Amino acid sequence: MLKYLINQSRVLLAGASLVTVFHGTCSVLLIAQISSALTATESERGTLALVFIATAVAVMLSYVSAAILFERLGQRAHAELRSFVARKVLAADYRNLETVGAARIQSALAEHCTHVAEFFVSFPIILMNAVIVAGCLLYMAWLSWQVFLLAILVVGLGCVGYHLAHLRAIRHLNIASEEQDKLFSYFRSLTDGAKELRLNNRKRKAFYEDVLSGSIETVRRERTFGMSVFVASGGWAQFLLYVFIGMVLFALVSDGPDRALVMTGYALVFVYMVGPLEALLLNIPRANLAKVSAERIEEITRAMTTQEIETDNSSLPGLQSLALRGVLHRYYHEQSDELFTLGPIDLDFRPGEITFLVGGNGSGKTTLAKLLVGLYPPEEGQIIFNGKAVDETNRDCYRQLFSTVFSDFHLFDRLLETDRVDLDNEGNRLLAKLHLQNKVKVQDGAFTTLALSQGQRKRLALVVAYLENRPFFIFDEWAADQDPVFKEVFYRELLPELRAMGKAVLVISHDDRYFHLADRLIRMESGCLTFNACPSLKDALHATPAPPLVLNGVT
Template structure:
């Protein structure tokens, strides 16, 4: 993941890194100029150094400013690239794999993990600049006295070893916290989605708050605190070694050598100056480690969302006269039986203008059959035919454009995304008025003014979207379940006959047995099998005599 980001922003990264390197070099030169000024013999020598000092200070400021600006832009660019990268994987992923992975992990990757990786680039200037300052200070110390420099290397080596061992311990805690964070996101969603249930059951609310949500929050807090505390403690250990070395230089290591004052002053000054850069470096390195952990989590999530083998994305629906399922089977885990559930073999044909009701008990496989029909699931056995031609991976996306569907767990977007039309608002608002939603919502520039509606009202609005999409095959999964008796009657007696009259193929998953006579065909399912497929003869008086519900002029 980090390699991918670096490739995407190579030029900007090189420019920012170069500016950071210059900032570090100029900072070390400033220390050298200060030491030279402190040990200068005459006022004239100090005056000559003043101009050099001023020029180096200005260059250090400009280079540091440039590096910070460039890396801030790089951070925002990285954040955008990451979100596009993850979103593209989600959009292109197989629907079944996306269901198995679950929304919380995707949300976590798009929010927390991508933010951590992006924040890493903000810390890069501090890491690069301070690393160069530390290296430059070491070079300057070697120039002052190579004997004392060797002792400095021993101190730095001990500090580095201690920090490395602490790093290995801390990263385990941070990784544990990262994995628990994914579960915590799921609990946060339950906190809102299950608000009604939690308020109706005090014991459930208390256990969820304390044992589920509380334990998860505490685990994230504890593991992160442990990991970051180890990093901070190791940084403090490094600072102690620095001050201990300064004491050794001042009182033991520097004997009666030429220019003893300049050497002692130089070493003391350099080590004091190194404290802040080294501390900043050690404190920013954990951010790099957090970015590495988050990048690994993003890699793991995206690798679990392999792109489908579908051909180029299709936008227009092909002509449809017949859809056939031949020997279609699909297996999945069934919670009720705690076992693998087999759907099929299914042999079923849908003709243009045919109204089919799919009925059966809960868990009989109706919704799964609908997903297989829609091309959201690949059949494990058998085949799906469109107009007599087999639907394969290359043509599956084009095949899916034949359908509009409203599932029981449907999502309503805030705007229409695929129906460009100058008359869109007029047509949409006419439909909204006929469905008695005019006082709640309007369509403006292809977008809905609000989605703060009841479940039944949102389903009616989803019906508007499905009508405007104008696909040849419509699937309704328990659409009328959340409607009052008036709109339930409108759906079965007015909307469905009108769609049939328009030549649409319609599949309705329903339990409303009083409306079964209105269908052309009644397909019954039980335990994953089609147990009957009955043609229905409807008397003319059974049909509605009302004006067409959706007869809206274009």
């Protein structure tokens, strides 16, 4: 993941890194000039002052330039990461998305992407301070190589301690990262389950105290401990530096002509180096946190693979024939707590035909619909579209045939059908037909609000599907949340209208009083078709008569 980001911003990263190295070099030169000025003669001070001013200006300009460049780099990295994950989600097989889960994807887009982007913002600090520390060590070697060897030993001990601390801290950061994925799912439950939590005080308390609070505490505890270990190791390294300064001042430097320069230089450089070294040690955990987050993003995106070829909607052919031949699918069934087999299924669909799919809960109706629209590839058998088998090379193209309203539908705030000039007018006409004109309108291709009841949102989803104007419509229990008036509109007006337009329609329904309106009735039980025929005249005659439709006081 980090290599991907570096490749995306190679020129900007190289330029920002060069400016940062230049800044670190100028900072070390500035300290060397201060050290020289403390022991310089009066005749040398004028020249040193000019050099000092020029170096100070270079330090200031290089710092500002590096900070701006790396801020741009961090924001670009954040945007690139989010776009990368979003593209993976859009291209992934639907079954893989269900396996990965919404919480992990949200965690990758929010938490993990932020950590990786923060590393790019902190990278100039790491690079800059690394250059300063390296430059200070070189300057000390120039002053006295004997004392320099002891300095290397002290720095080495600090680094070994830090490395051992890092190995332990990174384990806790990994635990916190894994728990963070679970925490995002609990956050989602706060809003999705708000009704249930408000209606049950014991459930609300148990959710907070036993689930949510515990997860928040685990993330806090593990992340705090991991970062605290880094801080403690930084304090140990800082203590070693002060010990070394004391040894230089009071024990190591013997009398000689350069004694004052060596003592002043070492003391000044080490005091100055404490800040950059501490900043270096404190910012390295960000790199480790970014590494953990990058691994999580890679793990999530690797799970969202696809073998399909993306289609071009402009080349979509019309629906002439669609058939399922021996289609079979297996999945885990919660009710029976075992592997559920759907099929083998043999079905044909034709334009201008309304098909009702009925059956008990858990019989496989929605799964069959997902197989039909290409969200699930069949494990056995084939789907034949216009005489050609559907596979990875054309499945995405095949899916463009369908407009659907599943029971777990999602509404976008825009219609996303911007190529139609009459979109607003047609959308508002349908809203009026479904009695939503006083609740919501279509303006510039967007809905004015989505704050509606579940039944109203379903009617809005029906409007979206209708405007898509695809050859095949699928409605999964659409009328379950509707008043009798809107059921009448749906079954007796909209469905016949779609049939007259030559659309193929599949309706998953339990409304047996409307079964006689279908051209064909399909019944499923335990994943198998048990009835597949046109409704009989007897069924139609014994169907419960529909009450008269009353709109605006007119029967």
